[in-house]
Amino acid sequence: MNDEREYQKRVLIATSLSYVIVILDTSIVNVALEPVAASLGSDISGLQWVVNAYTLTFASLLLSGGALGDRIGAKTVYLAGLLVFACASALCGLAPDWQILVVARVLQGVGAALLVPCSLTLINHAFPVARQRASAIGVWAGCGGIAMAAGPLAGGLLIHLLGWRSIFLVNVPIALIGAWLTTRVDSVRPASSDRPMDVAGQLLAIVALGASVAVLIEGAKLGWQAGAIRVGAAIALAAWAAFVLVEARRKQPMLPLGFFRSPVFSASAFVSLISGLIFYGLFFLLSLYFQSARGWSPLRTGLAFLPLTVMVTIGSFVSGALNRTYGAHRLVCAGFLLYALGFAGLVALADDAPYWRIALCFPAVGFAAGVISPAATAALMSAVDKARAGVGAGVLNASRQTGSAFGVAIFGALMSAIQPLDVGIRVAVYLAIGLALLAALVWSVALAVVTRYAGSDVC
Template identity: 45%
Template sequence: MRTGSSSRRGTLVAASLGFVVVLLDVSVVNVALDALLREFRTDVAGLQWVVNAYTLVFAALLLSSGALGDRLGPRRIYLGGLALFTVASVACGAAPGLGMLVAARLLQGVGAALLVPNSLLMLQRAFADPVERSRAIGWWGAIGGIAMAAGPVLGGVLVAHGGWRSIFLINLPIGLLAGALTLRHVAADGPGHARRLDGPGQLAAVLALAALTATLVEAGRLGWTSAWVAGGLLLALVAGGAFVWIEARSAAPMLPLGLLRIRAFAIASLCGVVVNFGYYGLVFVFSLFFQVQQHLSPQQTGLAFLPMTLVLMGASVLAGRLVTRIGARRLMVMGLGLAACGYALLLPVRIEGAYAWLVLPMLLAASGTALCVPTMTNLALSSVEASRAGIASGVLNASRQVGGLLGVAVFGHLVRHTAPQAFLRGMQLSTGIAAVLLLLGCALCWWRLEPLPRGR
């Protein structure tokens, strides 16, 4: 194993590659929706399961996997997560049916949850100097953000030239490279911390999220009066209540409820839910809109998202510089307001309308989202003590994934009928809901968020 700066750079590349495949698989699958629709003769609910099976497990296990890394060592858990993610990706690419694809996506989600927090723990251990560590984490976040933004474009090219299976098989060479770099450059794990795992809380969280997701997805097939739907809602409520009860009494909770009493942190987490609810839902709906309603090819669909991709990259970099100049409160208000305007401008969209009418609304929605994400991260971490920064980051990321999960479930339910007029009504309702929620978040930040010192 190399030492010194070469080893630190190798650790950064290895950790970033793991983050790249995780975020690619959040967004890349959307441009293959029409291909999956035809391949498996499924409906919108089936497509929702392909997207949400991954996000569901990722969100539910994100907090516990960091504790597992503390206990057993981040390098060991990262390599295990990378192996599981890579094997599950191959299983996705080889899936003979929809059920097997969804099962493989669930395994991908487990691998993703193991990868993300432990990649950060590896960086924290490799970069002892706070300034160097901050830069390394900045590069890690920027590379991951570019991967997620570029997902639709890359996915379009892969589907067009290699079929839908290629969007999963591309993870094989990336996973092998990341594993080799990890073995070569990342220091071996030392003695772990005797940190307890919150098993009961984890079980309750999985049950609550799984029941809620299944209810929202299957309500379109079974109807809201179905006994199965009513039972799913009841299970989600009971499991959610049990989760809060367990966390309030646990000696080592996966979600310390005291964090939610810190106003700035609670607002940042809530805004994380709202922002990802709108953005993930928008990408899912417009992927269907471009492919099923406007009959664009996967490659054309990926290129249709290109303006959003470019502005996401640029605005993310800009937000990191602006937050220390104008403050988190103003930047959050600006970002949420811009995103709300973008969604509102999508309301008059028609199926036969020209693509040019979509560019400005999509740019506004993406730029507002990009301004919010690094700002809410800065806000969340600045509002807690340094010793709790790790758990605060985990809670914020979990809340964002839950928001994305709900966005795809709710918006997918609204556009479940693919007949043009029914789909259009569902799409308009989806964008309207997103705009209202973002405006409420904007008002919440303006009235309840106290400005933090700019240098903090």
């Protein structure tokens, strides 16, 4: 028993460390937007690409990352992801212009897509009991919450002391330590070593997501009626349609559409997407607002986010206990209602309100983000066969990262296209409220169906 617990502890430490650097690089870059723009000559759309090149690649490749882990072994793919992430972070720190920085961020996304789903696979195998697994996932997500909380402040301090390049270079030693720790974790037997890779599905997913986000980012700059935007929209729609058709016809698809017959699985993926969209979208908007509209330094911006990010950490760590006490049904619904409440208070941004009025809304938004992610993760993983855990984890994280990429694109477009600024902010906040309430409704209906007709321990 003690040996099993020691092994579980090693797995949890190694996997949590990887999640820390993945989330750190999602949040830390937001406080560097103004310094990057000033140093590399980027406009708002360029900054959107700096943020989204990472999240978009991450989302596009997560399904293949999970499937690759199932095919050749989660530990092997996990280690490869860490090493790719370390090399890409070094390139980010040395980038001479914003275009090279975008390319390096793409490579970071490749590394993250390899390691994150495989980290959940390692956890899934190390913790076979559902309650233990839910607690472990809560710790894993909680470490991500710590990274989220530390990201803006750590980024502000690093930029203040060493410049914006240091926020990327700091990932290199952390990733290498994570790789060393992973060598002490036992290998997980591949679940499907003879399963062919779905190359067509992967390429279509990349085109569909990339074209969709490109249309949203560039539409505000080029005009929504521009020929290039119309062509991009047509390509995105065609790629999405072809992706669904290919996945429906393949015997072993990258994204098994049969997963979505489960209301728990479908609802978990949907609420993860919406949570990522509204949280990271507004995080990007607020970062630009504090630095551009109010003229705050990266350090002051990082400090301003503390009431938000600290509550993400707290919410992540208590989510497991709240899930066991109240069930995922009530917990996720309550989380999205908290989202809506917090966002309603952020309407004050449009009136150039004092900071304390804005900060009062941050705890509700942060706590909601913290509790939703691990609750939805545990619910989705309970609906997936262990043999397909990598693919299931890939779907979950792809949903979240896709939401993040769309959020940055949508809210950045609103900030660019709708003037004056206070009107754009109001539209963004009202959109976030509407999406939060929609997610609560979808989750409630889906879990009610499961409880009524089949019964489920996630409710």
